[in-house]
Amino acid sequence: MDEFKLIRTSGTARAAEFNTLHGRVSTPIFMPVGTQATVKALSPDEIKNTGASIILGNAYHLSLQPGVDLIKDFGGLHAFMKWDNPILTDSGGFQAFSLSETNKITDEGITFKSQSDGSLHFIDPEQATINQIKIGADIIMCFDHCIEYGASQVEVEAAMNRTHRWASTCKQTFYEFGDDNMQSLFGIIQGGASTELRLKSLEFMSSLDFEGYAIGGLAVGESKTTMYDIVNLCNRYLSPEKPRYLMGVGSPEDLVEGVASGVDMFDCVMPTRVARNGSLYTKHGRINITNQKFRDQEIAIETDCNCMLCSNFSTAYIHHLFKAKELLALRLASIHNLTFMANLMTDIRESILNDTFENYRNTFWQTYKTANNIKNDAVRN
Amino acid sequence: MDEFKLIRTSGTARAAEFNTLHGRVSTPIFMPVGTQATVKALSPDEIKNTGASIILGNAYHLSLQPGVDLIKDFGGLHAFMKWDNPILTDSGGFQAFSLSETNKITDEGITFKSQSDGSLHFIDPEQATINQIKIGADIIMCFDHCIEYGASQVEVEAAMNRTHRWASTCKQTFYEFGDDNMQSLFGIIQGGASTELRLKSLEFMSSLDFEGYAIGGLAVGESKTTMYDIVNLCNRYLSPEKPRYLMGVGSPEDLVEGVASGVDMFDCVMPTRVARNGSLYTKHGRINITNQKFRDQEIAIETDCNCMLCSNFSTAYIHHLFKAKELLALRLASIHNLTFMANLMTDIRESILNDTFENYRNTFWQTYKTANNIKNDAVRN
Numbered sequence: 034m035d036e037f038k039l040i041r042t043s044g045t046a047r048a049a050e051f052n053t054l055h056g057r058v059s060t061p062i063f064m065p066v067g068t069q070a071t072v073k074a075l076s077p078d079e080i081k082n083t084g085a086s087i088i089l090g091n092a093y094h095l096s097l098q099p100g101v102d103l104i105k106d107f108g109g110l111h112a113f114m115k116w117d118n119p120i121l122t123d124s125g126g127f128q129a130f131s132l133s134e135t136n137k138i139t140d141e142g143i144t145f146k147s148q149s150d151g152s153l154h155f156i157d158p159e160q161a162t163i164n165q166i167k168i169g170a171d172i173i174m175c176f177d178h179c180i181e182y183g184a185s186q187v188e189v190e191a192a193m194n195r196t197h198r199w200a201s202t203c204k205q206t207f208y209e210f211g212d213d214n215m216q217s218l219f220g221i222i223q224g225g226a227s228t229e230l231r232l233k234s235l236e237f238m239s240s241l242d243f244e245g246y247a248i249g250g251l252a253v254g255e256s257k258t259t260m261y262d263i264v265n266l267c268n269r270y271l272s273p274e275k276p277r278y279l280m281g282v283g284s285p286e287d288l289v290e291g292v293a294s295g296v297d298m299f300d301c302v303m304p305t306r307v308a309r310n311g312s313l314y315t316k317h318g319r320i321n322i323t324n325q326k327f328r329d330q331e332i333a334i335e336t337d338c339n340c341m342l343c344s345n346f347s348t349a350y351i352h353h354l355f356k357a358k359e360l361l362a363l364r365l366a367s368i369h370n371l372t373f374m375a376n377l378m379t380d381i382r383e384s385i386l387n388d389t390f391e392n393y394r395n396t397f398w399q400t401y402k403t404a405n406n407i408k409n410d411a412v413r414n
Numbered sequence: 415m416d417e418f419k420l421i422r423t424s425g426t427a428r429a430a431e432f433n434t435l436h437g438r439v440s441t442p443i444f445m446p447v448g449t450q451a452t453v454k455a456l457s458p459d460e461i462k463n464t465g466a467s468i469i470l471g472n473a474y475h476l477s478l479q480p481g482v483d484l485i486k487d488f489g490g491l492h493a494f495m496k497w498d499n500p501i502l503t504d505s506g507g508f509q510a511f512s513l514s515e516t517n518k519i520t521d522e523g524i525t526f527k528s529q530s531d532g533s534l535h536f537i538d539p540e541q542a543t544i545n546q547i548k549i550g551a552d553i554i555m556c557f558d559h560c561i562e563y564g565a566s567q568v569e570v571e572a573a574m575n576r577t578h579r580w581a582s583t584c585k586q587t588f589y590e591f592g593d594d595n596m597q598s599l600f601g602i603i604q605g606g607a608s609t610e611l612r613l614k615s616l617e618f619m620s621s622l623d624f625e626g627y628a629i630g631g632l633a634v635g636e637s638k639t640t641m642y643d644i645v646n647l648c649n650r651y652l653s654p655e656k657p658r659y660l661m662g663v664g665s666p667e668d669l670v671e672g673v674a675s676g677v678d679m680f681d682c683v684m685p686t687r688v689a690r691n692g693s694l695y696t697k698h699g700r701i702n703i704t705n706q707k708f709r710d711q712e713i714a715i716e717t718d719c720n721c722m723l724c725s726n727f728s729t730a731y732i733h734h735l736f737k738a739k740e741l742l743a744l745r746l747a748s749i750h751n752l753t754f755m756a757n758l759m760t761d762i763r764e765s766i767l768n769d770t771f772e773n774y775r776n777t778f779w780q781t782y783k784t785a786n787n788i789k790n791d792a793v794r795n
Contacts, residue, residue: 074741099734360455
């Protein structure tokens with residue numbers, strides 16, 4: 034990617050942009066998750082039409098199916114899945130940790146069992162980097178050791194130190210086999226909920242001079258307050274001249290608060306996962322579309338929403354599709370929620386450019402609290 | 415519908431057309447099945463892009479979910495599901511027979527258990543007709559008593575006689591509550607595998623002067639030879655001036671043979687159902703896309719196919735989507751198979767218009783037999 038250009042700040046919120054080989058990314062941005070070379074249920078055109086400009090792929094899943102060498106032979110992930118806009122891949126560290134009950138982590142790497150056929154696999158920082166180079170994503174992530182919330186300080190520190198050693202290997206591997214005209218490598222800050230360890234991790238990762246920095250190891254069970262505290266801490270010390278990516282987060286309210294803190298990039302499976310369960314985002318909170326009250330509602334879910342669902346179909350129709358367990362339901366709901374997220378980020382960015390982000394944030398929370406009948410500020414950063 | 419216009423015959427194969435309130439239908443035609451107000455996995459635009467010009471809905475399913483009154487309140491099925499081309503609905507007789515193990519059939523009607531919530535429902539020919547009037551399909555079907563293959567001659571005759579009495583009631587109900595400027599009612603020939611009963615049924619149904627005739631009760635377990643014999647028999651005696659619809663049939667080869675016999679309309683869940691299992695139609699036979707040999711195939715399934723799958727994606731990509739159990743696989747495969755069926759019918763129609771259908775049929779079977787390594791004519795009409 035070319036230089037990260039900070040366009041405007043509004044308080045600590047940032048509007049910025051950078052270019053990749055596959056086009057420009059304007060931040061703050063939400064990246065839909067396309068784990069297995071597809072954003073679940075959506076075609077590439079539909080992803081684009083939701084307003085998404087960069088998506089996330091997962092090197093862990095892709096290395097098992099269809100395999101990174103096959104993707105490379107097909108000209109990379111963009112060509113394989115016919116998505117010509119930017120892609121970021123996660124390294125697989127988080128999945129090797131979270132998806133397998135039988136994983137074994139040593140300084141050398143992670144041994145894990147395939148979810149599909151039970152076969153054993155080993156991945157180390159070098160391999161994880163080479164996999165992502167082959168996949169050809171515009172932004173690739175260091176291989177990290179993610180640790181569960183509630184682990185002891187000693188365990189968190191050991192995982193962090195390992196993550197640091199691995200980051201050095203990833204950087205070295207990328208230097209040897211990669212091409213920084215084609216791809217960028219981001220480092221990941223770990224350190225759990227400890228201020229001391231997070232600061233150590235920040236210092237170490239900054240010393241490696243990555244093209245961007247992710248805040249990892251959050252949204253794994255800690256409270257919202259703890260999460261926001263760590264995010265604030267990281268943003269206070271991260272270089273203002275590099276993109277900041279909060280991994281695996283989150284809900285619309287998390288995005289508003291993340292931006293307020295100074296985050297530029299987000300990804301999360303939530304909008305599409307909850308969509309497939311019939312949970313739809315609206316400006317007045319999440320609704321469960323299978324609720325009987327939607328059975329005969331003629332107007333769209335949101336009359337001012339420009340998505341494929343809202344601009345074509347009644348609320349009653351999408352309610353019917355969910356009740357009848359029809360496949361089209363999953364797609365339309367996913368499209369709606371991703372459009373909601375993209376529109377949210379567009380509105381947020383505009384408010385930053387107009388230096389009215391704090392107004393936007395206040396209005397967002399007023400609506401949110403009214404819709405969810407919340408009396409205090411507990412969930413707010 | 416307006417007058418059924420026979421444009422051209424080629425042997426006993428027919429090219430014809432008729433208009434409905436929602437547009438013209440050019441026959442021979444294959445109707446994709448959209449049971450529950452959606453062709454599984456497809457949006458209305460995608461259905462249209464496969465080349466389909468008329469789809470089938472099912473009054474049985476729609477009466478349970480979302481309910482026929484709701485559909486009527488939304489301006490009919492076309493408006494509810496945003497499909498503005500012609501629709502034909504099946505009455506529900508076949509489903510009440512096939513889907514429920516606890517159904518009880520009397521002269522009055524059929525009592526059946528809902529598959530979704532176990533509730534008991536009763537449907538009679540009057541209600542089945544009124545349901546379809548409310549749903550607003552362009553072509554609606556008489557309520558019939560479908561009987562399993564292998565039933566005794568006495569049982570088959572009793573079911574046929576009941577179907578005849580019900581057909582009279584359907585006709586009367588349609589006369590009272592329907593509007594033949596809006597909808598057309600088709601009768602259904604029953605009589606199992608018995609020549610004698612089929613001729614009786616033909617005679618009776620013809621006496622009621624329906625706007626079209628369906629050949630029902632086939633593709634329920636009988637041999638291909640028996641099916642073709644019955645279809646040939648019916649076509650020999652059905653009025654040449656009315657459309658002929660072979661219900662629930664079938665495979666590409668069944669369509670070629672059905673047209674050869676004089677059938678104008680077909681419907682079947684098979685193209686979309688097998689698609690969702692990874693079975694794709696090609697000019698050289700059906701392929702199982704999950705076969706490892708497709709893992710790295712760069713070209714499309716069929717390079718001359720204009721469908722969304724073949725014009726965008728490699729064979730390796732759709733193979734991957736199936737291996738990864740991704741939702742997009744089901745849609746792309748369904749689109750391919752429906753496009754294959756529509757293209758098949760277009761080619762067949764053109765050969766009839768050029769009076770070269772018999773050549774077309776011979777070429778089709780040569781390719782089919784080579785692809786399937788078949789030495790004799792057993793499966794051919």
